[in-house]
Amino acid sequence: MSKRKRKSNLSTAPAANASPRASGYRMFTDAQLDEIHHASLEILRRTGVRVYESESLELLKSAGCFVSDENLVKFPAAVIENALQDAPSRVVLCGRDGRPRLYLEGHRTYFGTGSDLPNTRDLETGERRPSLLTDVENAVKLADALPNLDFVMSMALPSDVAIETSDRRSFKAMVENTVKPLVFTAWDEDGLADIIKMAEAVVGSPEKLALNPFLLAYLEPTSPLQHSEDVLRKVLLMADHGLPFVYSPGPVEGASAPVTSAGSLALANAEIMSGIAIAQLRRKGTPVVWGCGSGPLDMKTTVATYTSPEFMKHCMALSEMAHYYYHLPVWGFSGCSDSKLPDMQAGIESALWILWTALSGANLIHDVGYIESGLTCSLEMMVVSDEIISFVKQLMAGIQLTPETLALHVIDEVGPGGEYLTSDHTMNHYRDVWYPRLFDRRSYESWQEVGEPTAVKTARQIAQEIIATHKPEPISEDVRQALQTIIDEAAARVGVSN
Amino acid sequence: MNETLFEAMKQSIIDGEAEDAERLANQAVAEGVDPLEAINKGFVLGLDDVGEQFGCGEMFLPDLVLAAEAMKTAVAILEPELAKKGTAREILGTVVMGTVEGDIHDIGKTLVATMLSASGFKVYDLGVNVAIGAFAEKAREVGADIVGVSSLLTTTMVRQRFVIEALDDMGLRPQVKVMVGGAPVTRDWVAEIGADGYSEDAIGAVAVAKRLVGK
Ligand code: B1M
Numbered sequence: 043m044s045k046r047k048r049k050s051n052l053s054t055a056p057a058a059n060a061s062p063r064a065s066g067y068r069m070f071t072d073a074q075l076d077e078i079h080h081a082s083l084e085i086l087r088r089t090g091v092r093v094y095e096s097e098s099l100e101l102l103k104s105a106g107c108f109v110s111d112e113n114l115v116k117f118p119a120a121v122i123e124n125a126l127q128d129a130p131s132r133v134v135l136c137g138r139d140g141r142p143r144l145y146l147e148g149h150r151t152y153f154g155t156g157s158d159l160p161n162t163r164d165l166e167t168g169e170r171r172p173s174l175l176t177d178v179e180n181a182v183k184l185a186d187a188l189p190n191l192d193f194v195m196s197m198a199l200p201s202d203v204a205i206e207t208s209d210r211r212s213f214k215a216m217v218e219n220t221v222k223p224l225v226f227t228a229w230d231e232d233g234l235a236d237i238i239k240m241a242e243a244v245v246g247s248p249e250k251l252a253l254n255p256f257l258l259a260y261l262e263p264t265s266p267l268q269h270s271e272d273v274l275r276k277v278l279l280m281a282d283h284g285l286p287f288v289y290s291p292g293p294v295e296g297a298s299a300p301v302t303s304a305g306s307l308a309l310a311n312a313e314i315m316s317g318i319a320i321a322q323l324r325r326k327g328t329p330v331v332w333g334c335g336s337g338p339l340d341m342k343t344t345v346a347t348y349t350s351p352e353f354m355k356h357c358m359a360l361s362e363m364a365h366y367y368y369h370l371p372v373w374g375f376s377g378c379s380d381s382k383l384p385d386m387q388a389g390i391e392s393a394l395w396i397l398w399t400a401l402s403g404a405n406l407i408h409d410v411g412y413i414e415s416g417l418t419c420s421l422e423m424m425v426v427s428d429e430i431i432s433f434v435k436q437l438m439a440g441i442q443l444t445p446e447t448l449a450l451h452v453i454d455e456v457g458p459g460g461e462y463l464t465s466d467h468t469m470n471h472y473r474d475v476w477y478p479r480l481f482d483r484r485s486y487e488s489w490q491e492v493g494e495p496t497a498v499k500t501a502r503q504i505a506q507e508i509i510a511t512h513k514p515e516p517i518s519e520d521v522r523q524a525l526q527t528i529i530d531e532a533a534a535r536v537g538v539s540n
Numbered sequence: 541m542n543e544t545l546f547e548a549m550k551q552s553i554i555d556g557e558a559e560d561a562e563r564l565a566n567q568a569v570a571e572g573v574d575p576l577e578a579i580n581k582g583f584v585l586g587l588d589d590v591g592e593q594f595g596c597g598e599m600f601l602p603d604l605v606l607a608a609e610a611m612k613t614a615v616a617i618l619e620p621e622l623a624k625k626g627t628a629r630e631i632l633g634t635v636v637m638g639t640v641e642g643d644i645h646d647i648g649k650t651l652v653a654t655m656l657s658a659s660g661f662k663v664y665d666l667g668v669n670v671a672i673g674a675f676a677e678k679a680r681e682v683g684a685d686i687v688g689v690s691s692l693l694t695t696t697m698v699r700q701r702f703v704i705e706a707l708d709d710m711g712l713r714p715q716v717k718v719m720v721g722g723a724p725v726t727r728d729w730v731a732e733i734g735a736d737g738y739s740e741d742a743i744g745a746v747a748v749a750k751r752l753v754g755k
Contacts, residue, residue, distance in 0.1 A: 160694060160724045172726075205695050229695050230642075264644050270669075272644075296602075297647045341600035344651060344741055417723060 064149050064365075065401040065438065069358050075367045078359070081308035082315060083119045090116035091267040091316050095274035101323040117316065125319035128326040131369045133286045135193065135223035136254040138244050139515070144192055144223055146331065146371035149403030151438075153376060153396070153431050154193035155185050156409035157227050157260065159419040162198050163384070165506055170382075170418055173198035177419060178215040180509045181411070184424055186220035187512040190431040193223045195260075195408060197419045204538035207529060209233040210240065214525045217244055221515045224257045225288070225408060231275040234259065236532050238283055243524040244517065252284040258331065258406070259285070263313045265293035269320070277317060281324040288373045288406065289317040290333030294346045297339040303352055307359050310334040331406055332364035333373025348378045348415045349391040354398050361402035374404025377427035378412035384422040384498050388413055392427045400434045421509075425501035429480040436476040447471075480504065542573055546582040549614070553586025556606025558613040565617035575618040579629055583614045587658060595743055601651075608658030631662045633685035633753035636678045638666035639722075640699045645692035648722060648742070652688065655742040656749055661686075672699060676706040679716050685753050688745075691722040700725075701733040717752040721745060 070078070090108075093099050093115045103109055105125070108116040132147035144152050161170050162177040181197035196212040203211050209228045216224050217240070228234035238251075245251050261276050263269045269277075280287045291313040293299030299306040314332055321328040337353030339346055347353065357374055364372035376395040381387035392410075399407050409416075410431075411424035441447075452467040462468050480500050482489060489495070533539065545568065552560035561583065568578040590607040593599040615629065622628050635656055639649045646668045657663040664682055666674060679687050687707065691697040700720045707713045717736040720729075730738045737748040 199694060201694065205698060208694075268644075270644050272642075294647055297651075339601070339647070341602060342594075342597050344601060344648070346647070 064403055067358075067401045068362065069355065070362050072366065075363060078304075078308055078311060078363060079367055082312040083117070083122060085267070085308060085312040086117035086122060086316055087119065088116070089267065090114045091269060091313065093269050093274070093320075094271040095269065095278075097278060098269065098274045098320045098324075101320060105319075105323050115316075117319075122315050122319050125322040126315060126368060126370075128322040128328075129318060129330050129368075129370055130327055131371075133258070133329045133331060133371050134255075135258060135286070136256050137221040137223060138217060138256045138517070139221055140245065140250070140254045140256075142254070144406070146405040149365070150405055151374075151400055151403060151407060152192035152405060153407045153410055153427075154191055154222075154225060155181065155195045155197050155424065156378065156412045156416070157195040157197065157225070158199040159197055159412065159417060160199050160201070161414070161418040163413070163418055163420045163422070165421055165502060165509075170414075172201040173419060174202045175200040175211060175215060178212050179219050181419060181421060181424070182216050182219040183512055183514055184421055184505055184508050186222060186514045187508045188424065188428040190428045190435065191222070191410065191424070193225055193406065193408075194220045195225045196227075197411060197424075203540050204533065204536075206536045206538050207233075207532045210236050210529045210532055213237050213240055214529060217241075217525065218517055218522070219514045223255075225260055225406070226257060227260050228276065230272055231279060232532070232535075234276050234279055236528050238279070238285065240525050240528050243528070244521055248283065255285055255329075257285070259287040260408075261287050261289055261317075263289065263291045263317050265291050265298040265313060266309060267313060269313075269317055273317075274320065277321050278324055281321045281328040284325065284328065286329035286331065287321075288331035288333045289314050289321075290335060290373055292346075293334070293336045295336060295338040295352065296341065297346075299336065301338065303356055303359070306336050307356060307363075310336055310356075310360070311363060331371045331373050332360065332368060333406075334360050335375055345380070345415050347380055348375075348409070348412060349380055349395060354395065357399060357404065358402045361404045365403060371405045374399045374402060374407035375409050376407045377410030377423070377430070378416070379423070380413075380415045382414050382418070384413065384420045384426065384501070388420070388423055389426060389497065392423060393430045396427065396430045396434050397437070400431075400438050421505040422498050422501040425504050426480065426497055429478060429497075433476065433478075542577070542581075545571075545573065546578070546585075549578060549582030550586040550589065552614075553583050553607050553610050554589050556603060556610050558606075558610040561610040561614040562617060565614040569617065569621055575621040575625070576627060576629065579615065579618055583611055584660070587611055591659075591743060591746070604658070605654065608654060611658055629660075632660040632750060632755050634662045634664070634682055635686045635688055635749065636664045636666065636675060636682065636684045637688040637690070638670035638675060639668040639690045639692070640696050640703065641669055641671050642699070643691055643693050643696035644668045645690070645722070648692065649688075649690035651742045652690065652721065652739075652745045655746050656688075659746045659750075661749060672702045672706050675703045676710050676712060679707065679712055680710060684716055686717045686719055686749055688719045688721070688749075691720070691725065694724045697722065697724050697729065700729075700735065704733055704735065719745065719748055719752065 093113050105121045135144040136142050162173040177198035178196050185191045185194040291310050295301050295306045299309050318330050336356045337347045361372050364370050376399040377392045379388040379391040410427045413420045549564045637653045653663050653665045689700045689703050719737045720735045739745040739748045
């Protein structure tokens with residue numbers, strides 16, 4: 043026994059560093075990808091998009107687009123195809139410590155939380171209440187500690203600070219509570235400019251930030267076929283700084299897009315590529331991520347659903363377009379639910395999403411922990427989903443085939459009718475097997491003895507414990523001061539106090 | 541004898557058959573049926589039925605939209621007849637609607653506007669990103685009974701208060717009622733800004749609007 047080596051701890055994410063492969067699942071053939079691309083180009087040629095921002099209009103005009111009715115832009119295919127050539131095939135996101143962490147390329151998948159939830163399900167009382175700034179801090183701290191979340195968003199939208207500057211405050215709370223890369227939203231161009239300044243203060247200079255970005259902006263055009271002034275000002279600002287963003291429309295099928303997935307896909311794709319073209323025309327090589335969140339309007343309840351086979355298929359299709367057609371990084375959705383509670387529905391929806399999106403090979407997969415169709419934050423569901431992600435990573439790792447894992451020598455040694463429990467081979471490899479931290483595998487009696495835990499109860503305990511004890515890598519006092527000064531100046535500018 | 545005709549009218553709305561509704565409206569005109577009765581005892585009952593079925597999950601939103609379209613077709617034929625008789629279909633009220641400045645979410649707002657107009661309100665939909673002052677100006681211009689302000693963002697929800705203040709400044713309150721809605725809006729917020737009503741969905745919005753105009 044003594045000569046057998048023990049590994050230090052149970053590995054719950056053996057696949058994290060494995061070189062990722064395409065899952066082999068494909069929804070569309072190459073010819074069908076062509077068809078979607080051509081459909082999108084036809085939308086841009088025939089129908090056009092509304093561009094409500096003057097500098098973008100100028101860029102498009104000089105590139106050869108046709109502008110009529112003030113801001114209706116129609117695209118020759120070449121303008122789009124040339125501009126897409128300029129977008130880089132990969133984006134690397136670092137931590138605020140400068141360490142590269144996410145390689146958004148090929149089929150490398152990374153999971154993270156979502157942003158801007160007006161409600162939070164209180165961990166102590168279980169009650170749904172308006173989100174607070176401490177909810178942002180707690181959700182970010184929890185995401186920092188959960189081993190299978192790779193990037194972090196704000197989750198909560200604080201109601202206890204002045205809303206005008208809440209984007210800056212949330213960003214500071216994010217920087218303070220995690221070293222993982224950040225995906226963020228800003229209310230407007232001013233908010234975005236302040237957040238960029240804050241990020242520069244964190245890493246030391248604009249150059250360092252552009253070279254080792256630890257943040258990515260979440261920007262959205264408006265379906266059908268509109269780029270608002272607001273969003274384009276943000277696109278131009280990100281491009282000017284050489285900083286990455288995802289351009290992700292949210293067509294609600296049957297309301298702001300065709301109810302059929304194919305039509306909605308062609309529409310969304312046209313919106314994404316026309317926006318990305320503007321960024322490339324502004325500054326060649328602007329790092330971008332392809333994305334779209336498109337589900338049907340539930341025609342019984344009028345809720346914009348967050349989990350449905352249609353939403354999921356749409357994400358798969360979009361990943362295939364980005365991977366195999368445009369060779370650009372892609373955004374994904376996962377771990378979210380329409381359920382009002384962290385309950386069975388939430389668990390099932392989260393698990394289906396995570397497995398499916400992992401199969402799609404999307405790179406930056408967000409919204410883990412969302413319940414109530416994007417209106418409520420559940421810290422329990424962050425923990426549950428973290429467990430599911432670790433399970434799915436093990437699935438995606440496949441089976442290693444080597445002489446050692448085929449183990450013919452061991453099979454021969456043990457022979458017919460023997461046992462494997464005492465073999466060195468078992469001792470050396472049993473820790474390769476995945477173990478849950480949350481899901482219960484006890485016998486009935488021992489389960490009773492420990493108080494009949496359920497996944498949700500255990501998840502709540504884990505979340506509470508992490509929030510009480512986890513100490514994220516701190517930022518320096520100088521940086522903290524610099525961030526606070528930018529917030530204070532913004533507050534003074536817009537005339538708010540907290 | 542008109543009972544069968546009224547029943548068929550009601551059914552044409554439930555089925556969302558604009559062509560049937562049109563034919564039945566023309567038949568009513570040809571047979572000299574009182575147009576107001578045709579609307580109130582025939583077509584409107586169909587719309588009520590559809591609303592109820594939607595409320596309990598039996599019908600889907602497109603069914604509601606089709607019913608509303610069929611209703612419009614029938615009313616378009618009957619209204620000139622009413623005018624000839626010197627009467628008019630009583631509209632439930634005039635509503636000015638929009639999504640407030642800084643906010644471009646329009647699906648929910650458009651849905652509420654559609655439902656209100658199908659239910660007999662005259663609706664002026666100002667669209668999205670609507671300037672604070674524009675609500676009050678339009679309300680004065682058209683003599684609105686209700687101003688409806690939709691906001692999907694917490695940042696823009698605070699502007700619902702400014703719309704109320706603008707109406708106050710123009711001396712339009714309290715005769716112009718204010719209805720608000722959108723995902724972040726809560727009962728507490730409605731009380732805080734002194735709005736007159738809010739609803740979580742489009743069907744509820746119709747009930748609230750009816751209450752506000754005392755119908
Ligand atoms: C007058 O009387 C009344 C009475 C009832 C009224 C009423 C008025 N108005 C509405 N109602 C009520 O009746 C309607 C019908 O039943 C209902 O209307 P709803 O609009 O709620 O319902 C519709 C039928 C379906 N629902 C929807 O259409 C909204 C769905 C969600 C997913 C949503 C969408 C689709 C979009 N979005 Co945005 N979006 C979200 C939404 C999440 C959610 N679950 O609500 C929400 C609202 N968005 C949010 C955010 C943050 C943003 N969005 C943004 C953009 C967009 C898209 C453009 C992508 C798209 C809008 C497209 C469009 N053409 O409208 C950005 C802002 C843009 C801007 N300046 O307005 C951006 C800031 C994100 C960014 N990255 O920058 C969040 C708001 C948080 C908050 N409280 O402030 C959000 C809750 C999602 C989230 N958690 O992040 C009721 O609310």
